[in-house]
């Protein structure tokens with residue numbers, strides 16, 4: 001900030017200029033944002049500064065910030081140096097991030113005065129607000145001018161190493177161009193150094209009118225209420241000091257006052273507030289009829305925008321109207337009322353529409369382009385426009401700033417985008433309903449951790465699957481040209497047809513990408529190699545059935561174990577038989593795309609449960625298979641073990657670790673068709689022919705091949721087949737198996753091994769299968785399967801066998817039977833593969849929106865009551881009567897009524913029983 005290069009093109013405010021001077025004088029370089037604060041602290045150590053450092057240090061020492069390491073690798077751009085943008089920037093700096101703030105304004109000139117909730121006062125006091133502004137909240141009414149608040153926050157932000165550029169307009173996000181470039185901002189002036197800043201977090205705090213791309217805004221409308229604000233110069237004279245503030249008076253409570261106001265000067269108001277701060281600040285709600293009568297509004301229009309359009313407002317008449325109201329309500333005690341100037345140098349009086357407020361449908365999103373992720377979040381008015389006379393703007397604005405900082409902290413900790421977004425949106429559901437009553441009263445413990453502020457907050461009420469639409473990942477489909485790559489040769493009697501199989505593949509790929517987006521160690525780029533680690537399969541499962549899988553227990557280097565888990569779950573939960581062995585995923589040179597396409601297609605069908613018209617998929621799949629199998633890529637497993645002829649995946653069966661035509665799986669002796677588990681290998685044939693065994697299951701087949709034994713698990717055909725003699729030695733001893741969870745792999749411990757050995761030392765003896773029901777009572781299907789494979793990632797080979805065993809150790813009832821039928825695609829499945837993009841949102845995915853719409857009602861209800869005192873419902877009237885005057889005993893000792901009402905509402909501080917002149921409640925001056 002200090003270096004002139006950093007101010008290239010921007011217009012520093014007076015505060016910034018002073019800061020630059022100070023840095024020069026102390027020879028500290030603010031560009032060194034990581035060490036700037038500590039250096040400044042070292043060099044500026046007079047008593048007043050020390051007091052400030054103490055406060056900042058205390059805040060910075062909060063465990064949430066992890067001593068400034070929580071986000072030290074992250075770069076944040078904050079749009080808007082309003083109170084909320086700056087407050088967020090401070091938190092991000094405390095988390096250790098590099099923070100740049102942009103604002104198009106060249107000065108902080110907002111005179112309007114904000115009402116503050118107690119927690120915001122405590123928050124600012126804790127940050128040393130009084131060191132910057134001695135009069136901060138010294139009066140009995142808690143308020144501050146926006147300008148002063150911004151200055152306090154600006155100074156704090158600068159001290160913490162935040163770069164603040166004023167006079168710079170943000171014009172949009174620039175996507176990464178590729179290579180190592182990241183996200184950048186398009187700014188005006190274009191030559192500004194902020195244009196080169198690359199960031200991975202973008203906070204939009206541009207106020208109510210600014211909505212960044214990707215966010216939808218809801219409009220909340222209430223009964224017409226026309227607001228007028230007016231600021232008059234405060235000369236801070238003795239006479240001015242004696243004039244009492246009006247913390248809020250509404251017509252329904254002081255009809256006499258409003259009637260006299262109307263009859264004497266023709267000003268007809270619903271309510272009025274007067275705060276004495278940097279300016280004499282008045283805010284009031286005026287009735288349309290009197291504005292028309294007084295010529296403030298030139299012409300009546302039913303449309304509010306037309307009604308209050310600048311062309312339809314007479315500015316002089318408006319000034320006169322506001323002046324009269326201010327003068328009358330202060331009993332003509334303010335001498336020489338003179339309008340303060342606004343940022344444009346004109347008399348600071350404004351008329352606007354209280355009727356309409358905006359609220360973003362969601363608070364955050366993640367964009368990903370060229371592998372670079374950007375977290376985008378809204379805070380302040382850009383997120384929820386407040387009913388600002390109540391102070392909800394700053395109060396809720398700061399709450400959202402903390403919530404956002406918490407999200408960025410989690411971003412820094414590597415929380416996955418969907419989980420991050422789900423948590424943020426869960427918090428956001430609360431925001432519009434927060435009041436001083438329903439937030440924690442323990443202000444001292446407030447931190448960015450939402451649980452310190454919102455009692456009983458549920459951070460998981462929105463699920464990751466519900467926020468998928470907020471994860472905007474590059475659309476490969478749109479970017480890549482779709483080239484038809486397969487031409488199906490016509491069948492006899494049929495016309496030539498070109499099937500753009502690539503389109504279907506891209507549909508499938510796109511579906512996979514969308515549903516695995518954001519998962520750690522998962523990057524789906526194709527339908528083959530991207531699936532090798534098994535992490536993508538696990539991500540798919542987790543995306544649809546998070547309860548089935550504990551992602552944190554996965555090890556991306558344990559390829560066999562992870563694939564095994566995924567295959568097992570797919571089979572058990574969705575009935576999808578694996579098309580290759582888990583161990584193949586480690587050992588095979590190239591993953592067979594055909595197998596993966598078939599497998600993923602079945603998965604998509606099962607997970608989306610989408611009914612598709614039959615008959616569409618066949619040609620595509622057939623074509624694809626034909627093409628693949630006729631290519632040189634046909635591997636060993638694509639020839640039938642028995643007849644040695646080409647084997648298509650759709651007709652493929654497997655047993656004993658071999659693939660074959662299901663029609664070839666016949667008994668060597670009697671020729672009858674064999675079923676899984678109902679055979680053994682005839683030892684005498686010498687080549688391992690299958691023989692039907694008469695004894696009913698359970699059975700086990702054991703055969704000898706070469707010098708080692710293969711023990712076959714009928715349910716998990718890949719069990720030990722791939723073991724080399726050396727690996728066989730590495731198998732754990734039999735006593736390592738849990739005695740109560742036998743499987744084919746722990747047969748030694750069940751005595752079956754003895755049976756085998758007794759049969760013959762040299763010739764394998766068929767042994768009964770030992771895994772079926774008689775031994776173990778059926779267990780209910782577990783709802784959640786944790787990957788119980790705690791193998792060290794650096795030693796996958798050694799651990800793989802053990803991991804497989806772990807799965808074998810599952811009670812057999814928890815495993816589903818293998819089904820060759822599942823290797824076939826049903827007509828529906830085939831149709832699905834050919835159908836258009838099946839990427840339909842799950843019903844739950846829209847629930848974030850529906851939640852917000854349901855909360856809208858609530859919100860509407862909340863704000864509605866404030867629109868107009870004169871039109872209050874009986875219920876709201878009752879609520880208002882229950883509100884206590886400030887001079888009465890503290891609210892905590894009072895019964896709570898009207899729970900959505902803020903006891904700090906300026907409107908609430910008046911009472912129909914007030915007997916002072918005009919029945920206006922007067923409180924001690926603040927300043």
Ligand SMILES: NC(=O)C1=CN([C@@H]2O[C@H](COP(=O)(O)OP(=O)(O)OC[C@H]3O[C@@H](n4cnc5c(N)ncnc54)[C@H](OP(=O)(O)O)[C@@H]3O)[C@@H](O)[C@H]2O)C=CC1
Pocket residue numbers: 079080081082083084085102103104105110112113114146168169170171205206207208209210379380381382386388392393394397
């Ligand atoms: N009239 C009032 O009484 C106001 C009250 N407030 C109070 O402050 C609270 C929080 O405000 P907050 O959310 O921080 O928003 P603010 O409106 O205070 O701050 C947003 C800042 O961002 C600037 N900005 C907007 N778009 C861009 C852009 N594209 N590039 C650069 N700068 C941009 C705005 O300039 P510009 O304003 O010129 O668009 C403004 O300075 C409100 O809830 C309310 O309580 C805030 C503003 C006005």
